[in-house]
Amino acid sequence: MAAVSHTEATNLTTPSSNNNNDGDDTTTTTTTTFSISPVTLQKLPHLKDYIPQQDLKSQPNPLEYSPFYHPSKGFYISHSDVVLRHIVFDLSESFPSSASSIAYHRAGPRDRIFFDPSQTRAAIVTCGGLCPGLNTVIRELVVALWDLYGVRQIFGVKAGYRGFYSSEPVELNPKLVHSWHNRGGTVLETSRGGFDLQKIVDGIQDRQFNQVYIIGGDGTMRGAVNIFDEIRRRKLNVSITCIPKTVDNDVGIIDRSFGFQTAVEMAQQAISAAYVEAESAVNGIGLVKLMGRSTGHIALHATLSSRDVDCCLIPEMEFYLEGKGGLFEFLEQRLKENSHAVLVVAEGAGQDMIPRTDAQKEERDESGNPVFLDVGGWLKSELTKWWARNHQNELLTVKYIDPTYMIRAVPANATDRLYCTLLAHSAIHGVMAGYTGFVPGPINGIYAYIPLEEVAQSKNEVDTKDHKWAWVRSVTNQPDFMKV
Numbered sequence: 145m146a147a148v149s150h151t152e153a154t155n156l157t158t159p160s161s162n163n164n165n166d167g168d169d170t171t172t173t174t175t176t177t178f179s180i181s182p183v184t185l186q187k188l189p190h191l192k193d194y195i196p197q198q199d200l201k202s203q204p205n206p207l208e209y210s211p212f213y214h215p216s217k218g219f220y221i222s223h224s225d226v227v228l229r230h231i232v233f234d235l236s237e238s239f240p241s242s243a244s245s246i247a248y249h250r251a252g253p254r255d256r257i258f259f260d261p262s263q264t265r266a267a268i269v270t271c272g273g274l275c276p277g278l279n280t281v282i283r284e285l286v287v288a289l290w291d292l293y294g295v296r297q298i299f300g301v302k303a304g305y306r307g308f309y310s311s312e313p314v315e316l317n318p319k320l321v322h323s324w325h326n327r328g329g330t331v332l333e334t335s336r337g338g339f340d341l342q343k344i345v346d347g348i349q350d351r352q353f354n355q356v357y358i359i360g361g362d363g364t365m366r367g368a369v370n371i372f373d374e375i376r377r378r379k380l381n382v383s384i385t386c387i388p389k390t391v392d393n394d395v396g397i398i399d400r401s402f403g404f405q406t407a408v409e410m411a412q413q414a415i416s417a418a419y420v421e422a423e424s425a426v427n428g429i430g431l432v433k434l435m436g437r438s439t440g441h442i443a444l445h446a447t448l449s450s451r452d453v454d455c456c457l458i459p460e461m462e463f464y465l466e467g468k469g470g471l472f473e474f475l476e477q478r479l480k481e482n483s484h485a486v487l488v489v490a491e492g493a494g495q496d497m498i499p500r501t502d503a504q505k506e507e508r509d510e511s512g513n514p515v516f517l518d519v520g521g522w523l524k525s526e527l528t529k530w531w532a533r534n535h536q537n538e539l540l541t542v543k544y545i546d547p548t549y550m551i552r553a554v555p556a557n558a559t560d561r562l563y564c565t566l567l568a569h570s571a572i573h574g575v576m577a578g579y580t581g582f583v584p585g586p587i588n589g590i591y592a593y594i595p596l597e598e599v600a601q602s603k604n605e606v607d608t609k610d611h612k613w614a615w616v617r618s619v620t621n622q623p624d625f626m627k628v
């Protein structure tokens with residue numbers, strides 16, 4: 145692909161094809177030639193954008209001299225190496241729309257770095273809720289900064305954003321973090337709230353950190369955008385990156401967030417137990433509540449992989465309990481057919497339907513996230529009352545399983561561990577190259593650097609109109625809960 149700078153473009157010729165197969169594409173190979181235009185390359189902030197040239201020295205990447213690497217042609221990622229956001233196109237339609245041709249700089253080592261490793265002071269912080277793999281990311285950041293780039297001043301900021309101003313950072317080294325990937329949680333501790341912008345940036349400045357690695361979810365990223373803006377306003381020679389973390393998988397643009405797959409795997413145990421309990425009772429219902437504040441990815445993926453689930457309820461969908469086409473009628477039918485049923489509900493589902501006091505409506509956690517009521521307990525109670533009204537003298541057994549923190553308070557599985565490592569390495573390569581205000585993450589399987597602001601504004605919700613949700617419904621055979 146031709147070199148592009150941000151919003152620069154290469155020209156797209158109209159798709160041309162040598163397929164002479166008149167629509168029958170099953171027997172011959174089709175060769176279609178097209179180029180892409182305009183490629184809108186998202187601007188990746190760099191320290192050069194606001195630090196005067198004389199204050200910013202670059203040097204060859206030390207990987208050049210590493211005994212483990214033999215940089216060859218193509219080893220270093222160039223400025224024109226990009227990743228397309230959308231890779232599925234319809235060649236018969238006019239192409240591309242501006243939205244479909246967005247590209248990001250590819251992640252990976254650059255031939256020159258903008259930090260002298262001997263002068264680098266890196267800070268690592270974890271914010272928000274726990275997520276499998278947090279310790280793996282921390283470990284890999286420490287080990288790779290140390291081994292790949294020769295950085296020796298690496299610090300852990302304790303207990304989230306507040307740690308920048310309320311406690312002493314701890315010095316980290318490869319020996320100390322060696323086995324951290326085997327532990328769930330975050331050894332550095334985490335917290336919600338405590339976001340005091342001036343104090344945080346003062347803390348960064350006072351401790352002379354010049355690289356800040358923030359590991360967190362959507363809330364953390366919104367905070368990180370403010371920190372990035374303040375760092376630029378103060379013209380500090382500090383690179384900041386945010387490694388996307390959330391068990392809910394609600395961060396947009398990237399393929400998925402780390403820890404999500406581990407959480408889905410852990411959720412299987414709860415669903416299996418619910419199935420066993422339901423199957424072993426007369427008119428048994430196994431009800432499982434899974435994490436998912438405003439998105440139902442965990443519930444959806446756990447349902448699809450289990451195949452023992454009769455109905456999955458997520459925040460992105462509406463449903464109703466009573467009447468024709470409602471949840472209870474569906475469950476009643478399943479009990480008639482199979483004498484048991486398993487229901488999986490994401491914690492954020494049906495929140496609008498649960499009666500709550502004015503005080504409960506206003507309740508927020510320290511970060512400002514709404515506090516939910518227990519949808520599982522509410523469903524159990526409503527179902528039990530409904531059954532008693534409609535099925536006098538007939539048994540109903542509802543076993544409610546709420547694994548809550550058990551699906552996230554575990555070490556990452558092998559897939560997530562590998563993912564955490566690649567994220568950490570991508571973050572370091574980008575920061576060492578002087579990029580700042582970015583999020584590393586895979587897009588269509590290729591690691592890219594995405595502007596922090598863009599990721600902070602994005603959201604990954606379940607699309608209940610797409611194939612995956614149709615697949616869920618075909619697996620469970622659940623109704624679409626359209627009022628009839």
Ligand SMILES: Nc1ncnc2c1ncn2[C@@H]1O[C@H](COP(=O)(O)OP(=O)(O)OP(=O)(O)O)[C@@H](O)[C@H]1O
Pocket residue numbers: 271272273274275304305306335336337338339360361362363364365366367368370389390391392510511512513
């Ligand atoms: N809009 C915002 N501006 C500044 N800081 C924010 C904002 N939203 C959240 N934060 C801060 O970011 C940190 C983490 O936020 P939050 O508790 O929402 O978790 P998160 O990063 O979304 O992760 P998760 O959803 O996985 O728990 C908190 O310290 C919170 O104060």
Ligand SMILES: O=P(O)(O)OC[C@H]1O[C@](O)(CO)[C@@H](O)[C@@H]1O
Pocket residue numbers: 273274336361390391392435436437491509552
């Ligand atoms: O850790 P806390 O404050 O109890 O919050 C739990 C929330 O954190 C998450 O695990 C991640 O946002 C949500 O799924 C869940 O609602």
Ligand SMILES: [Mg+2]
Pocket residue numbers: 272361362363390
């Ligand atoms: Mg969040």
